[in-house]
Amino acid sequence: MANEMKKIDKNGLGSIISALLEKGYKVIGPVLNGGAIIYDEITGVNDLPEGWGDKQEAATYRVVKRSDKALFGYVVGPHSWKKFLYPQKTKLWEAEKNNKGFDIKPSNGTAVKYAFLGVRSCELNAIQIQDRVFNNGMFADTFYNKIRKEIFTIAVNCTQAGGTCFCVSMDTGPKAKGGYDLALTEVINESGHYFILDEGSEKGREISSKVLSSEASQDEISAADKAVKNAEDNMGRKMNTDGIKEMLYNNHDHPAWALIAARCLSCANCTMVCPTCFCANVDDTTDLTGSHTERWRRWDSCFALDYSKVAGGNFRTSIKARYRQWMTHKLASWIDQFGSSGCVGCGRCISWCPVGIDITKEVELIRETAKA
Amino acid sequence: MEKILEKRIDTMQLDPMIPLRAKVKKIFWETEDVFTFELVYDEENRRDFSFKPGQFNMLYSFGVGESAISISSDSDKHGSVLHTIHKVGYVTSALSKLKKGDIVGLRGPFGSSWPLDITKGRDVCIIAGGLGLPPLRPAIYHIFKHRKQYGKVTILYGARSPRDIMFPVELEAWKKKHDVQVEVTVDRADSTWRGHIGVVTTLLSYTELDPEKTTAMICGPEIMMKYTVDELMKNNISDKNIYVSLERNMKCALGFCGHCQYGPSFVCKDGPVFSFSNVTDIFEIREL
Numbered sequence: 086m087a088n089e090m091k092k093i094d095k096n097g098l099g100s101i102i103s104a105l106l107e108k109g110y111k112v113i114g115p116v117l118n119g120g121a122i123i124y125d126e127i128t129g130v131n132d133l134p135e136g137w138g139d140k141q142e143a144a145t146y147r148v149v150k151r152s153d154k155a156l157f158g159y160v161v162g163p164h165s166w167k168k169f170l171y172p173q174k175t176k177l178w179e180a181e182k183n184n185k186g187f188d189i190k191p192s193n194g195t196a197v198k199y200a201f202l203g204v205r206s207c208e209l210n211a212i213q214i215q216d217r218v219f220n221n222g223m224f225a226d227t228f229y230n231k232i233r234k235e236i237f238t239i240a241v242n243c244t245q246a247g248g249t250c251f252c253v254s255m256d257t258g259p260k261a262k263g264g265y266d267l268a269l270t271e272v273i274n275e276s277g278h279y280f281i282l283d284e285g286s287e288k289g290r291e292i293s294s295k296v297l298s299s300e301a302s303q304d305e306i307s308a309a310d311k312a313v314k315n316a317e318d319n320m321g322r323k324m325n326t327d328g329i330k331e332m333l334y335n336n337h338d339h340p341a342w343a344l345i346a347a348r349c350l351s352c353a354n355c356t357m358v359c360p361t362c363f364c365a366n367v368d369d370t371t372d373l374t375g376s377h378t379e380r381w382r383r384w385d386s387c388f389a390l391d392y393s394k395v396a397g398g399n400f401r402t403s404i405k406a407r408y409r410q411w412m413t414h415k416l417a418s419w420i421d422q423f424g425s426s427g428c429v430g431c432g433r434c435i436s437w438c439p440v441g442i443d444i445t446k447e448v449e450l451i452r453e454t455a456k457a
Numbered sequence: 458m459e460k461i462l463e464k465r466i467d468t469m470q471l472d473p474m475i476p477l478r479a480k481v482k483k484i485f486w487e488t489e490d491v492f493t494f495e496l497v498y499d500e501e502n503r504r505d506f507s508f509k510p511g512q513f514n515m516l517y518s519f520g521v522g523e524s525a526i527s528i529s530s531d532s533d534k535h536g537s538v539l540h541t542i543h544k545v546g547y548v549t550s551a552l553s554k555l556k557k558g559d560i561v562g563l564r565g566p567f568g569s570s571w572p573l574d575i576t577k578g579r580d581v582c583i584i585a586g587g588l589g590l591p592p593l594r595p596a597i598y599h600i601f602k603h604r605k606q607y608g609k610v611t612i613l614y615g616a617r618s619p620r621d622i623m624f625p626v627e628l629e630a631w632k633k634k635h636d637v638q639v640e641v642t643v644d645r646a647d648s649t650w651r652g653h654i655g656v657v658t659t660l661l662s663y664t665e666l667d668p669e670k671t672t673a674m675i676c677g678p679e680i681m682m683k684y685t686v687d688e689l690m691k692n693n694i695s696d697k698n699i700y701v702s703l704e705r706n707m708k709c710a711l712g713f714c715g716h717c718q719y720g721p722s723f724v725c726k727d728g729p730v731f732s733f734s735n736v737t738d739i740f741e742i743r744e745l
Binding site: 186223375418 | 474499524560678687704705711712721723726741742743
């Protein structure tokens with residue numbers, strides 16, 4: 086093995102967090118909050134959701150107490166890292182009325198240096214997908230790229246799969262294949278509770294050098310690999326992606342769209358929890374004097390009725406058209422736009438859909454009777 | 458493409474999301490609900506307007522919002538720019554209330570342009586419906602200026618009624634040119650009207666198009682473009698030689714906000730001008 090692996094324990098992980106804080110990073114990690122495991126600011130290893138897991142199914146998400154003291158014993162919650170890289174609300178600029186008409190002052194955006202702890206492989210892929218969205222070859226988004234280039238990423242390889250996971254189908258997991266500074270695999274067995282630490286970048290080596298670690302033995306590495314294999318073998322869902330682009334392009338008029346639309350509430354939950362959905366709207370707000378105005382960008386959803394509205398009409402009034410747009414974009418036109426699928430198989434849209442619409446099953450429903 | 462890009466970044470300062478101030482030099486009403494702005498950059502950020510026929514700008518009304526508006530002026534004139542605007546939504550209504558000397562915000566130019574280079578040596582048939590004429594006018598100016606580079610030129614224009622005709626004085630002047638055929642029709646006539654009556658596709662029977670040599674450039678309501686394309690294809694004009702300009706909701710014009718998606722395309726950066734062959738498969742799908 087080219088890369089020697091290190092082994093750390095819970096205290097070692099605590100030291101990594103301290104080292105990052107010392108370097109001026111704002112450390113974001115998983116925390117238990119309001120009955121869900123979400124991503125929020127942490128200051129130490131005790132903030133992590135020790136001994137908590139989650140149970141996921143279509144329209145179901147529950148945190149459950151585990152029998153062990155795993156720190157990363159959950160899968161993924163409703164949050165994704167886009168919340169920090171691409172905040173739900175961003176002020177783009179403000180303008181002041183004056184004798185020249187008005188002056189526009191660009192907003193500087195966030196100057197925070199984030200360290201993300203607990204980034205799953207599907208989520209690393211989601212970040213790389215959004216990198217291509219916000220740097221599309223013609224334009225680069227200042228706000229996203231400013232935050233993005235500063236982040237420190239600690240991946241966590243999944244050792245168990247959630248009920249709605251299908252990263253194996255999308256080739257995005259469960260083991261992180263790069264794009265991280267450090268990667269951890271948590272192992273709990275008869276020989277103890279430890280993490281195999283993999284250094285993915287110079288930045289990562291610099292931090293891990295400050296932490297007490299030992300060299301991982303071959304057995305310990307094998308145990309970690311076996312744990313990841315366990316996740317790989319137990320995916321809750323799967324999706325057949327063979328020729329999926331052509332299949333969806335050729336089936337815009339498939340009767341299944343109407344069946345799905347009959348259940349879909351058009352609530353936009355799937356787009357909010359999706360780690361790659363990037364649509365945004367802008368709001369222009371003016372103060373009461375009418376002399377100060379601000380432009381804010383905020384997340385939008387293709388499920389919103391006014392999303393496709395123009396002055397003369399609306400291009401997608403039916404829920405059927407909106408669901409078709411979302412799924413066809415995610416699984417098909419995304420490939421034409423950005424060179425990869427827009428889906429990473431994290432399963433969030435399945436778990437958080439209030440009526441349990443399941444993208445993997447809906448694809449099958451169309452495929453069964455698809456026009457070639 | 459590379460060239461356009463360089464130019465675009467140059468004219469758009471650092472951040473393409475930040476509008477620049479432009480001054481209303483002139484505002485005049487074309488019809489009851491359509492007006493044209495002449496905009497100049499103010500002293501402080503004086504620069505050239507540089508665009509290709511078919512491109513659009515994002516125009517901002519202070520405190521109200523932005524709209525994507527096509528450019529309707531001659532692309533060889535760099536000192537000012539014309540926008541012909543239908544007063545129909547809240548932003549365009551706010552813009553319509555501005556007076557000479559008032560300031561708007563402007564970002565652009567954005568999007569693809571009419572294929573004037575690759576059309577050299579070919580016949581051109583320009584077909585516009587209603588407000589579709591302004592985005593085509595820069596192409597018409599260009600062709601007139603370089604008339605010898607093009608073969609037979611035909612302009613077919615349809616409006617709802619005589620009162621809704623865009624640029625009627627210019628249309629009359631174009632008609633008097635001996636080397637261009639101009640036909641205008643209205644859906645509903647009044648007692649003053651002496652011209653054609655009927656939808657714009659009926660004008661195709663007054664001209665002869667060589668299917669091998671003709672490139673068509675079409676802009677108008679989508680339903681008008683659909684029937685026009687159908688007619689042209691019946692006349693054996695290949696979808697590769699038919700170009701349409703599409704409209705969608707645009708918020709950023711940079712391909713980030715997602716609103717203007719049309720199949721795999723972002724209308725703001727991959728369009729608004731498309732070769733019909735690139736949208737043939739999806740053009741007739743409802744609510745795509």
